Every structure is written in C-alpha cells, then in structure tokens.
Amino acid sequence: MDGEIAALPAERGPSAQAVTLTINGEPRPLRIEPRVSLLDALREHLGLTGSKKGCDQGTCGACTVWVDGRRALACLTLAVTCEGHEVTTIEGLSAGGELHPMQAAFIDKDAFQCGYCTPGQIMSAVALLDEGHAADDGQIREWMSGNICRCAAYPNIRAAIRAVRDAAGGE
C-alpha cells in the first residue's frame, strides 16, 4: 500500500455489508456495518473474544492484533478496511494446541494476574522480537509501553520476553 494510491473502492454502507475477513488464515464471511471496528467484529460477530476491549480509544493496547504481521489496535481499525489483509489474533498464535513459546514464558514468569491485558501483551511481545526491539530491557520497556497492565506485572513481562529472546539465541 505504501507510496501508491490505489483507486478508491466503491462507497459502501451505512447498512450492513457482506465482508470477508481473513482471520488466522481462514476466510470469515460476515455482515457488518462499515462503522464496526475490527475489535467488535472479532468479539461480537465472530466469537473471537481473545482480543480484549479495555478503552476503545487506542490507549490501553488490550486489543492488539496483527494486520499483515504488524501490530495494530483493533479498536481503532475499521473491520472493512481489513479485507484483503491477514489478521492474526491470540487465537491464531498457538498451532495444534501447543503453546507459543511466548505464551509458555508468560505462564512460567507469572507475567499476568487478571489476564485481561494478556492477549494484547503477548501479541505485542511476539511482534517485538520480530521487529528487533528486544535487544535490552530499555528497548523492551519502551516498545512494550503501548500495552497497559493494570495489575502491573511489567517486570515479569520483561522477564518473559527476555526468556524467549535468549532461548531463540538472542538478537
């Protein structure tokens, strides 16, 4: 999309429209109004409640998902704009019933308490390693600061990220 202005898509709405999203590799057809956020499409229309709503204002990070592999706030993303893009949620992180190493590390390091921000923290944490933003604690602290943990498990979240980074052979 960068640098290239595509022809504007035809105007749709305001009534419910047929939209097909690609969620965790699966095509998911649904009928939603264009004003429906990606977060509400996931939670209220597709039954994928792993992505959490904390503020609905883009401030807490509980709704963090990946769109085409990059971190995105699902509460500030309109679902219809995700057509043709790959959306990954916490439900798509572990394959075949086996926990992703970051999920296992969050349990091992006790990196959560109430667990409500946890899916967003984990989606950020995995992305952080891919982005190369976990070289040291200073980097981890800054690049994880879009995800609020009100239980304040932050030191343990850093420990979990370090553990996965170091097990993978560092950056």
Place this chain on the structure above:
Amino acid sequence: MSGVIGQAVSRIDGPAKVTGSAHYSGEIALPGLAYAEIVGARVASGRITSIDTAQAEDAEGVAGILTHLNMPKVNNVPLLPSLIGGPAPGETFFPMQDDVVHYAGQPVAIVVADGLEQAQHAATLVQISYAETPSITTIDQGRADAYEPEKIFGGLMPAQTRRGNVEDGFAAADLLIDAPFRFAANHHNPIEALTTTAVWDGDQLTLYDSCQGIKAVQLTVAALLGLSPSKIRVLTRYVGGAFGAKAMVWPHVTLTALAAQYVRRPVRLALPRGQMFTSCGHREEQEQHIELGATSDGKLTAIRHHKISITSPFDDWAEPAFGVASQLYACPGFEGVHRLVRGNTMTPTFTRGPGEAVGVFTLECAMDELASELGIDPIELRLRNITDVDPNTGHPWSSYGLRECFERGARRFGWAGRNPQPRSERHGNWLIGTGMATAGYPIAFFMHTQRARAHLYADGTAIVQTATQEFGTGTSTVMTQVAADGLGIGLRDVRFEFGDTDLPNAGSPVGSNGAMMVSAAVHNAATAVRDQLITLAVSDSQSPLHGADPAGVVVAGGRMTLAGDANTGETYSSLMQRHIMSDAEAIGSWDPPPLDTPHGLLTFGAQFARVAVDADLGIIRVRHMVGAFAPGRVLNPKTARSQLMGGMLWGMSQALLEGTHMDTRHGRWANASLGDYLVPVNADAPDVDVELIEVEDHVTGPLGVKGVGEIGQVGAAAAIANAVYHATGYRVRELPIAVEHLLAHLPSGPASAAAGAQPDLT
C-alpha cells in the same frame, strides 16, 4: 499434607488466559443478545426539565429506552451490612427514580439496541434539558460547610480514633513536626471495564457480572428488586482486574437487569472507559494534616492526624486514614478525626489499600521529616517506636515480623552506609535519592461463615467448590493447592470449581482477606473428607490401617499411611472400592474469630525506593524498589510475590502518576480517559524485589494466612516521596508528585539559587 502449600506453582488459569480462551463477563455468547448504553447526566447538579427519546427510539435497531419516566421503582437499600455478608450497594442513591441530578455522569437513560454501534449511536440521540444548579465538587468549594460524621466507610468505622491525651504528649515533646498534605482523587481503572450481562427466564435472573463478589451481587440485586436471592444466579469466573472498583455493587448492574426485563431479551452492558470514572466510585480527593511530637531521642509522644475529604450528597464515605497509622508506633497520645464535605460526586469507595495507602503515606513522610530533624537514621527512628502490642488495645500482635522486614529489606536494598544528607549523590544530571517507609495493613474479620465443598471420587480425584471468583489474585491456583494439600492428593487430581452463586458461600475478597477466608473453608472441607476416610480405614478390619490412631495417619499421593511407616497403608481408591463408595463429600466451614479477639491484627512490611531526579527538569524516575513483607503463611510464593509487586507499583503510581482532577466549572472530571489519567506503563515500572518473611499466625484461620493484596501498596509511595526529598532536598506534600512541584527547587532553580544553602554539585 502433600507439601504442595508453599510451592511456587504456576497459575492453573494460565493456559486459558494466554490463549484468549478464558471467558470474562462480556464474552458469553447468548442468542438474541441486545446491547445497552447508559446516557450520563451532562450537569453535576440540578433537575431534568425535559427528556425526549423519540428520535432515539426511531433509530435503527433500538429495542427500548428507559428513563426516570418509565423506570420501575426499586427498594431503598442501605450501605450496611454491606460486604460483611449482605447487600452491598456502592451508594444508597439509585438513579432514574426521579428527575434530580446529583452528579455528572449519573445515569439518566439506558438505551438498548440490537447492535452495539446502534445502541451507542441512539444514546447520542436522547435529548435532555436540565435546570442546572451550582455544584460543589472539590474540598475547597465546600470547606466552609465541612462536618464531622459519626461513622465513615459505609458505616463500618467510627470517624474518630483517640487514645491517651495528645495535649499532654505535645507538652512533653522536644520537637514538633507539622505537615499538611493534599491528595488528588484516584480512579481504579481495571482494564476490563465493569460489564454486566442479564438474562431472564421467567422470574429467574442470571447475571454474568464483572465483580469482586458474586454473592454480594446476588444479594444486592435481590434487595433492590425485591426478589428472593434464590431467583438470582450470578456466574462469574474470570474478572479483568478490580482493585476495589468491583467490590461494591453499582447501579448499572441492576439497571442492566431492569433493561433486560423491559426488552424481554438478554442484555449486555459494558461501561465505556469514560463512564468508568462516574460509575464505580473512586478514592476521594482529600487533605491530611499530621502533627508529631517527639522527644530528642526520637520517641513519639503524640500524633494528631486529621483528614478532610469530599463525599456524595447521600453517604458519609471516607476511606479510614488512621487504622494502621494509629497502630504502627507506641505513641501514648493519638487523635485522628475525619471530616467530610458534601459534594456533587458519586459515593467514593474502596480503592486498593483503602485509607491506609494514604494515611500511612502521611505518617511515614512525617516520620522521615522527624528523622531528618533529629539526625537519626529513618530505620533506627522506627525501631525506637515500634511496638509488640497494638497500642490502641494493648493486645499482642497475632504475629509480627516487622523487625525482620526492616532488616532483610535493608540488606536486600543496600541501605547500610546511606549518607543522610539530601543531594549527596549525583550521577551525571541525575540526583539520586533513597527512602524507606513502614508498611502495615489490617486483617479484618468482618466476613460471615465461609463454606466450601470437597468431593472426592473413588479414583482419587476431587472437585472442590466455593462461590468465589478469580480477578487475578491467584485464588484459583492457591485454592487448588490448599485442596490438594488437605486431601493429600496431587495437584493435578484436583479441580477447583468457582464462579457460581449456587456453590457454597464465600464472601467478597476485599481488604486482603480472600486467601485467608477462602483457604480456611477449602482446607476444612478437604481435611473433613480426608478424616472421614481415615476414620473408615482405621475401623475397617480389612484395612492395613485397622486399629491405628487416626491422628497418626498421614495422606500423600492419595495413599493413607502410618506416619513414619510408609509401607503400612492403602490408597483412598482401594478403601472406597472395597466399601463400594463412588465418592465421599464434606462441606467445610470457617467462622472468623470474634471482632473483639484479644490480638492485634495487622500485616507488616517495610518499603525501600531509589529514585533519580533530573537536576534541571525535575523528571522523576524510580530506579529500584524493595519490599519486605510478613504476610503469615505464604500459600504460593510465585503468585504472592506478583501481587505484592503489583501493589508496590501501585504505590509508585500513587506517588508519581495518578490523579483525577475536577473541572469545577462543569463539575466533571477533566481527565476521564486512559490517555489523560496516567497509570504506569512498562517504561515507568522499575525492577521490584520482594522479600517474603513467613511468620506463624495461630489466629487467622487454620493455615495462618494473613494477606498480600494491599500491603504492597502501603508505604511504597512514602518511600518514593522520601527518596525524592533525599535526592532534591525538597519535600513535596502533594500527590501525585509532579515536575512542577520540583522545578523551583532544583539545583539551578530559583529557590536554591536564592537560598544558596544547598551544595552545588554541578
């Protein structure tokens, strides 16, 4: 008996939470579900002169709208008996019963629609006109009419605490400290907003509610609606944080039930973040004024500690500021007085470390001033004043450990050899300071009988049940451990079942009492089943244990053996199969000791902090925190450490970040969002070390558990504020401490330049 208590077991709800499969209250799929949106009052005081819902009703998808014109009347329910085991409304006021507006954000209409977006949009179409009257929303505005209530804290506590004669104490003092403090209001802001889903089936109501106590929700809604509690079932397993916001039962829960009844469909209400500031209470704006009298060798002779705070038009609510603050030190004279201002806010409520987090801050900052004035090390000053008995009653502590907290905390932190001189350490442009404070938190025995059921199957596995819920404290993990230990079976052989009011009664985990009271009931249920089977075995001529003393039988791994003779015994399974028993079951119950139990009841700790303050900009960074706590028996050090660490970071946040500020022109909170109300993010959080000091306690239930939920916060803010003084030489007496408090008092600032008294270390 299996030794699983005290192990650092990982959370059993971990896999569900890290995969997103743990369902919270707003995540229950229901056919025909409709969505509710509350319209909050735009003004802080006045009357509704007209309310026009026509346009909203015509909007697409709208199923129904309730206002004061068509809302059913509910019963009046007092704040008491509250969380001691009865209905627990957050305020005695219930909205939409008439046209009066008491506070901004007060619910004035509730809109229900097929879709969430439809409800949100239709709520904006409700046209309301108000006759606005002047509002009072800050202490300053209402100070002239301040009054002394008889009781505070929902009627739970007296408004005054006195012992000895303070005037005599001040007369005997060589030195006086006189320090006024101001505190901004705080909002809990759990990341999961308060959320209720209500489903009627005939006259039976099921609620999925984001709460701290499902039984309290059941009883409160029953009382308000005039229903039998047997008609109401509350189902709540996981709660996305609470911190006091979900302890009391706020009006939106019952409003959702009434809305569901009105539209004859299941209805879900999830409060938007902005409404979280006007729907579930807050820590009230307050001022505290403390005076200390002390002898020249640092012995306290008198403490006068006064608080003024703002409450709602309907309830005398203040967090109790002088519980712990009156108990930590053996000072002969103490006077604590709460005064209140009536204002146009909702009733304040419990916020983590209610009262004590602020009251102990005041005391411990004043103690630091006293230490500075006397030239005594802050720990040494405290050691000269601590007491082996509760100074209010003369009763010995049920267990103590405070000296060990000072000692081990100081060692872990590296306190020894500290230069007490302010501004004595500088690294580059950072002024470095260290501070400490004492921590304490009450053990409150105000709950009713706690019950749990243990059900052991003949294959040696068990289900253990009680009507509690998991809001991040780790209760589902530690209760699994307690059940496994009591039954003498493996952790994997126990399923702990919770989150349903149909299960045996458990109180609301508040005041750090959850682990203590629920573990007592679970332990008693588990050991009752164990003892049934041991009794059966020793009386069974076919059992290898026949004739043995039941007290001499131990159980581990589901096998009963003689203590000291692991070869003589048999498994539960073999015994039960021989007796053709499919299962064994017992209800365990626990009653707290009487309120006048002859023991001092506090949990103790010590807090240490190192801060760095930018010498030009006044930016404060907390570099390191150490907390040492003596919380009785530690059921699971992994979850206990996390909870204490979280509490300490709440203390950091209390010191440096959190404040809700009132726009007095409109009587509305000015910063009602997570963008404007600052809470810590990862970059704000230093590394935290927690030292656990186990002390034996024979008063607080069969396992000797005290509590870890709140003491982590108490004293942490004071340690930071004292460290900021040590770094800068300036005492900020207002929370949260901000850059602007310090700017004029930094090395290059006007105060320092004019005084010329501070060493220039640049």
